[in-house]
Amino acid sequence: MAYKNFALVCAGTGCHSTDGQEIYDNLIASAEKHGVSGDVQVVKTGCFGFCEQGPIVKVLPEESFYVKVKATDAEEIIAEHIVKGRAVDRLLYKEPGSKTAGKIEDMGFYQKQLRIVLRNCGLINPENIEEYIAREGYQALGKVLTEMTPEDVINELKTSALRGRGGAGFPTWMKWNFTKQVDGVDKKFVVCNADEGDPGAYMDRSTLEGDPHSVIEAMAIAARTIGADQGYIYIRAEYPLAIERLEIAMKQAREFGLLGDGILGTDFNFDIEIRLGAGAFVCGEETALLASIEGERGIPRPRPPFPAVKGLWGRPTLINNVETLANIPMIILKGGEWFASIGTKDSKGTKVFALTGKINNSGLIEVPMGTTLREIIYDIGGGIPNGKKFKAVQSGGPSGGMLTAEHLDTPIDYAGLQALGSMMGSGGLIVMDEDDCIVDVVRFYLEFAVDESCGKCSPCRIGGRKLLNIVERMTAGTATEKDIQNIEDISDAMKKASLCGLGQTTPNPTLSLLRYFKDEMLAHVKDSTCPAGKCKDLVKYTIDAEKCIGCTLCARRCPVGCISGGKRELHVIDQDACIKCGECFTACKFDAVLKG
Amino acid sequence: MGKMTLADLKAMRDDKKKEIDRRETDKAVTVIIGMGTCGIAAGAKATFDAMIAELNNCDVVDVVVKQTGCMGFCAVEPTVQVIANGMPATIYNRVSAEIGVRIVKEHIVGGKLVSEYVYDNPSKDILAD
Numbered sequence: 001m002a003y004k005n006f007a008l009v010c011a012g013t014g015c016h017s018t019d020g021q022e023i024y025d026n027l028i029a030s031a032e033k034h035g036v037s038g039d040v041q042v043v044k045t046g047c048f049g050f051c052e053q054g055p056i057v058k059v060l061p062e063e064s065f066y067v068k069v070k071a072t073d074a075e076e077i078i079a080e081h082i083v084k085g086r087a088v089d090r091l092l093y094k095e096p097g098s099k100t101a102g103k104i105e106d107m108g109f110y111q112k113q114l115r116i117v118l119r120n121c122g123l124i125n126p127e128n129i130e131e132y133i134a135r136e137g138y139q140a141l142g143k144v145l146t147e148m149t150p151e152d153v154i155n156e157l158k159t160s161a162l163r164g165r166g167g168a169g170f171p172t173w174m175k176w177n178f179t180k181q182v183d184g185v186d187k188k189f190v191v192c193n194a195d196e197g198d199p200g201a202y203m204d205r206s207t208l209e210g211d212p213h214s215v216i217e218a219m220a221i222a223a224r225t226i227g228a229d230q231g232y233i234y235i236r237a238e239y240p241l242a243i244e245r246l247e248i249a250m251k252q253a254r255e256f257g258l259l260g261d262g263i264l265g266t267d268f269n270f271d272i273e274i275r276l277g278a279g280a281f282v283c284g285e286e287t288a289l290l291a292s293i294e295g296e297r298g299i300p301r302p303r304p305p306f307p308a309v310k311g312l313w314g315r316p317t318l319i320n321n322v323e324t325l326a327n328i329p330m331i332i333l334k335g336g337e338w339f340a341s342i343g344t345k346d347s348k349g350t351k352v353f354a355l356t357g358k359i360n361n362s363g364l365i366e367v368p369m370g371t372t373l374r375e376i377i378y379d380i381g382g383g384i385p386n387g388k389k390f391k392a393v394q395s396g397g398p399s400g401g402m403l404t405a406e407h408l409d410t411p412i413d414y415a416g417l418q419a420l421g422s423m424m425g426s427g428g429l430i431v432m433d434e435d436d437c438i439v440d441v442v443r444f445y446l447e448f449a450v451d452e453s454c455g456k457c458s459p460c461r462i463g464g465r466k467l468l469n470i471v472e473r474m475t476a477g478t479a480t481e482k483d484i485q486n487i488e489d490i491s492d493a494m495k496k497a498s499l500c501g502l503g504q505t506t507p508n509p510t511l512s513l514l515r516y517f518k519d520e521m522l523a524h525v526k527d528s529t530c531p532a533g534k535c536k537d538l539v540k541y542t543i544d545a546e547k548c549i550g551c552t553l554c555a556r557r558c559p560v561g562c563i564s565g566g567k568r569e570l571h572v573i574d575q576d577a578c579i580k581c582g583e584c585f586t587a588c589k590f591d592a593v594l595k596g
Numbered sequence: 597m598g599k600m601t602l603a604d605l606k607a608m609r610d611d612k613k614k615e616i617d618r619r620e621t622d623k624a625v626t627v628i629i630g631m632g633t634c635g636i637a638a639g640a641k642a643t644f645d646a647m648i649a650e651l652n653n654c655d656v657v658d659v660v661v662k663q664t665g666c667m668g669f670c671a672v673e674p675t676v677q678v679i680a681n682g683m684p685a686t687i688y689n690r691v692s693a694e695i696g697v698r699i700v701k702e703h704i705v706g707g708k709l710v711s712e713y714v715y716d717n718p719s720k721d722i723l724a725d
Binding site: 003006042060061113118120122124125127130131134136139145202205206210262264361 | 605608630633636662666667668670671684707710
């Protein structure tokens with residue numbers, strides 16, 4: 001027997017409410033009482049990402065969306081909705097300011113996400129070009145080839161105000177226009193930068209894995225516009241699945257006459273080759289990337305000349321990031337004005353973020369520019385696990401900075417983030433909670449930047465190392481106040497004198513520490529303590545003789561066996577052997593293990 | 597398929613669109629498994645194999661099973677979407693091989709959602725309007 005209705009009860013871990021189970025039980029009991037158990041199936045679901053309005057019950061197929069449901073409301077939902085077929089109006093979600101409940105799909109609050117770049121990810125089979133074509137694939141290329149001049153394309157991009165999504169945010173139309181305007185050369189190139197290297201960022205990988213044709217189509221549009229016939233996709237070898245799917249996609253596109261000679265029956269020729277990077281972070285910098293494609297060591301060179309004038313093998317070269325490119329077909333199809341209607345004054349369209357760290361719904365999201373951090377972390381991300389307090393979020397990876405609780409309501413766009421000493425970066429958002437030590441996090445990013453510095457210019461090579469030495473001294477409790485003064489001087493020199501973006505942005509996390517977490521930093525410097533208890537040299541675990549009842553739990557949990565004491569005896573930690581893992585602290589049920 | 601002209605491309609789009617919108621498919625059920633790196637790392641390949649085996653086992657032939665990229669729910673991979681006639685389109689999360697088998701038995705064959713594993717769509721389709 002088939003069910004007529006399905007009642008979905010949100011029972012996700014993100015929802016702070018504990019009523020989910022009770023609502024579920026009550027719905028089942030009421031359905032039985034009314035004899036409709038065979039008509040409605042009550043189902044528990046994961047987080048809908050709507051936690052502020054929770055608990056939520058959604059009834060299908062009507063798509064009625066009930067919010068702030070109490071356990072006592074279950075009876076009414078069954079009696080009214082399921083038995084009589086009338087929605088329970090007072091529980092339906094209503095858009096703020098509106099009196100009527102709309103369809104779920106149209107609810108602004110519910111649909112925080114807007115997917116332009118990720119429009120096909122998770123929907124089509126990336127290994128089947130026909131599915132991409134079914135979703136308007138290659139129609140934008142067709143339009144560009146038959147209805148638009150290169151100038152039209154550039155004007156459309158100008159109207160759209162699309163800015164580069166790789167980090168720096170340079171207006172895309174200008175880049176295209178510069179490359180297009182160079183005359184009297186025998187060849188031009190289009191390059192896709194898929195060298196995604198920020199720790200915790202995987203937007204480009206997911207786009208290429210889920211929708212490779214969107215990037216191929218955009219590269220062909222770019223080639224047509226600037227007058228190139230050869231493209232390169234520079235992608236790191238650590239992305240085997242993305243590479244495999246790109247290769248399949250390129251092969252299919254060639255078979256269909258969408259790459260190669262005489263594309264779509266016109267006189268336009270264009271083909272793409274893949275170049276594999278060996279995973280050096282600096283190769284995401286455009287001049288280092290070009291050097292690597294040419295088979296040279298991946299190190300940057302001074303600009304100008306910019307790649308738009310002198311790029312690959314000295315020819316004009318257009319370099320765009322994966323996410324920037326994936327926007328292009330939609331801008332051509334739906335128009336620049338449509339794109340510019342999304343987002344904020346200086347940042348149009350959407351941004352894809354990889355949401356990771358201390359967050360319940362870690363994952364890949366795409367939101368309109370101007371969405372606040374609060375909406376991203378709490379409405380989409382489902383908040384911080386285990387009821388911990390939000391501390392900070394690192395945006396822009398090792399090149400970016402920290403945003404704190406006071407910035408939760410700041411709309412995210414290029415200018416906004418820059419004003420806060422952070423940056424859009426490529427889109428990694430790493431969430432930290434109260435247990436994370438910011439000094440320790442900064443040490444991690446500096447270590448990464450120092451490892452990845454190519455060594456060509458001294459501000460980056462020496463400055464990064466000097467900064468790392470200082471922060472390492474902080475985590476060891478041996479830093480001095482002079483060190484703090486030095487941070488500013490070194491950072492200033494690095495920002496001004498480094499050759500490329502890597503060195504120029506390496507000080508950002510450290511400067512964020514100075515700006516927003518001065519107290520925490522001073523605790524490390526002046527008092528040699530780590531308030532979060534993360535810096536191993538500064539933390540010491542001891543057992544409170546008053547509270548220890550001798551349950552032996554900590555001694556059994558200790559991985560190095562450095563806690564002594566028998567049953568019902570006071571336990572003692574051997575400080576020399578202790579590795580400060582904190583297992584005893586977490587294990588003790590009597591708060592007898594002290595951290596400090 | 598040989599090299600296409602723009603007219604061919606448009607014809608193929610219109611033709612395939614019907615299929616993808618399931619307006620004109622001969623299959624009663626579509627199963628879409630998220631197989632980006634996140635899905636595969638979480639075991640989507642085992643889920644894929646188990647579901648195919650169970651479909652054979654249950655003698656269900658009216659089904660098309662396909663892969664797709666990351667839907668964005670990396671924390672709860674593998675994800676599986678089931679679109680079956682007479683049932684709401686459903687996204688499941690944390691679908692191990694075992695849950696995949698249950699989805700075939702309970703959802704596709706039995707017409708019942710598999711409780712505890714239902715998820716929701718991240719956003720509406722920009723191409724739909």
